[in-house]
Amino acid sequence: MKTDNRRGFLKKSILGISGFAMVPGIMKENIAVKALNKPSPELPVRLLGKTGIKTPLLSMGTSDATDSGFVRAAYEAGIKLFFSATYYGEGKNEKLVGEGLKGLPRDSFIIGTAVPPDGLDMRSGKFTNSFDAEAYIKKAEGSLKRFGLDYVDIFLFPFAGKRETVMNEGVMKALTQLKKQGKTRFLGIASHSDTEEALKAAADSGIYDIAMPAYNYKTTSRESMDASIAYAAKAGMGIVAMKSTAGAFRDKSGPPLNTNAAFKWILQNKNVASIVSGMSTLEQLQKNLTMIMNLKMTDQELKDLNLTGQLSETGLYCHQCKQCLPQCPGNLDIPTIMRSYMYAYGYKNIRQAWYTLADVQFSKQCENCNTCKVKCLAGFDIKKKINDISRLKNVPLDLIQI
Ligand code: SF4
Numbered sequence: 001m002k003t004d005n006r007r008g009f010l011k012k013s014i015l016g017i018s019g020f021a022m023v024p025g026i027m028k029e030n031i032a033v034k035a036l037n038k039p040s041p042e043l044p045v046r047l048l049g050k051t052g053i054k055t056p057l058l059s060m061g062t063s064d065a066t067d068s069g070f071v072r073a074a075y076e077a078g079i080k081l082f083f084s085a086t087y088y089g090e091g092k093n094e095k096l097v098g099e100g101l102k103g104l105p106r107d108s109f110i111i112g113t114a115v116p117p118d119g120l121d122m123r124s125g126k127f128t129n130s131f132d133a134e135a136y137i138k139k140a141e142g143s144l145k146r147f148g149l150d151y152v153d154i155f156l157f158p159f160a161g162k163r164e165t166v167m168n169e170g171v172m173k174a175l176t177q178l179k180k181q182g183k184t185r186f187l188g189i190a191s192h193s194d195t196e197e198a199l200k201a202a203a204d205s206g207i208y209d210i211a212m213p214a215y216n217y218k219t220t221s222r223e224s225m226d227a228s229i230a231y232a233a234k235a236g237m238g239i240v241a242m243k244s245t246a247g248a249f250r251d252k253s254g255p256p257l258n259t260n261a262a263f264k265w266i267l268q269n270k271n272v273a274s275i276v277s278g279m280s281t282l283e284q285l286q287k288n289l290t291m292i293m294n295l296k297m298t299d300q301e302l303k304d305l306n307l308t309g310q311l312s313e314t315g316l317y318c319h320q321c322k323q324c325l326p327q328c329p330g331n332l333d334i335p336t337i338m339r340s341y342m343y344a345y346g347y348k349n350i351r352q353a354w355y356t357l358a359d360v361q362f363s364k365q366c367e368n369c370n371t372c373k374v375k376c377l378a379g380f381d382i383k384k385k386i387n388d389i390s391r392l393k394n395v396p397l398d399l400i401q402i
Pocket residue numbers: 317318319320321322323324325334335338375376377378379380
C-alpha cells in the first residue's frame with residue numbers, strides 16, 4: 001500500500017474507533033473564557049482531609065483537554081483542583097495546563113500530577129527491579145519544568161495497589177524528599193486496582209495526604225470499599241474519586257450514561273471531598289457545575305443507574321479486578337487493554353487510549369485461541385474487544401491530535 005493510502009486507511013481506522021479523535025482543537029483561549037465570562041456562583045466545597053484545602057465538589061482531570069483556554073475557562077468558572085499526569089501525551093498535557101493557569105495567583109489553584117515510577121509491573125502491582133529514587137525524583141522535577149512552576153501542590157503515586165508497593169521504603173523516601181525540598185506541598189496515591197489495600201496502606205504509612213481511588217456506582221463490594229475510604233478519611237486523607245462515570249457510555253454504541261446521576265451517587269458519600277472529571281467541552285463543564293449545586297438524586301436518576309441490574313449489564317467499565325490474568329494463556333495484560341478500550345469508546349479520548357496501549361506487549365496471542373478462555377467479572381467478550389482496540393497499535397502517534 002502506498003504511504004498516502006496507508007495513512008488514509010489508518011485515519012479511517014481511528015475514526016472507526018472514536019469519532020472525536022480527529023477533531024482539531026478549536027477552543028482558543030478568548031473564546032473559552034468569554035463563553036463562561038459571567039460571575040460564577042459560589043460552588044459547594046468540602047474539606048480535603050488534613051491538607052486544609054476547601055475544594056469544590058468538582059475537580060478537573062485534564063487528560064481530555066486539548067486547549068489551554070479550556071483549562072483557563074474551568075478556573076474562571078470556579079474549579080480549583082486540576083489533575084494531570086506525566087503520561088498524558090508524554091508531558092504535553094502538563095505544559096498545556098501550565099499555560100492555561102499561567103499568570104494567576106499561585107495560591108488560587110491546586111495542581112496535582114501523577115508521576116509513575118519505572119519498573120512497576122501493572123499485572124502484579126509490584127516492582128520488577130528495585131525502585132530508583134534518583135530517577136523518580138528527576139522525573140518529578142521534569143513535571144515542574146513542564147508546568148512552569150517551582151512546586152506542584154500534589155504529587156500522586158499512580159497505579160498504587162499492593163501494600164508493599166505503597167509502603168515501599170524507597171518510594172516513601174523519594175516522595176518525602178520531594179516534599180522536604182518544597183517541590184510539592186502534599187503527597188498522594190492514585191489507585192485503579194487493589195484499591196482497598198492501597199487505601200489502607202496509604203493511611204497506615206502516615207506520609208500520604210490524598211488518595212484518588214477509582215470509585216463509582218459500578219464499584220463491586222461497595223460496603224468494604226466504603227469502609228476502606230472511611231478508614232483513609234479517618235486517618236486524615238483527602239479523598240478525590242476518579243473513574244467517576246465508569247466509562248461514560250453504556251456500551252460501545254449505546255446511549256450515554258446519565259453522568260449527573262453517576263456523579264451524585266459518588267457525592268452521597270461524605271468521605272469523598274471531590275470527584276475528578278475529565279471534561280473537554282464547555283457544555284460538560286457547565287452541566288457538571290450545575291449538578292454539584294443540588295446533590296439530591298431523583299427517582300429517574302436512580303433508575304438510570306440501574307443499580308440492581310449492574311451484574312447483568314456489561315458496559316465499558318473494567319473493574320481492574322485482575323481475575324482474567326491467570327486465565328489467559330497468552331499472558332496478556334487484559335486489564336490495561338480494557339482500560340484503553342474504555343478511554344477510546346467511553347471517554348472518546350483516543351490519545352489516552354493510544355498511550356495506555358503503548359506499553360502493552362501484543363503478538364497476536366488471541367489468534368492461538370479458538371475460543372477465549374477468560375471469564376470476565378464484567379461479562380466482557382474479551383477476545384472481541386482486544387481484536388477491536390488492537391487496531392490502535394498500528395496507528396502512528398502523529399495521526400492522533402495531541
Ligand atoms: S476480569 Fe474483566 S473486569 Fe476484571 S480486570 Fe479482567 S477484564 Fe477487567
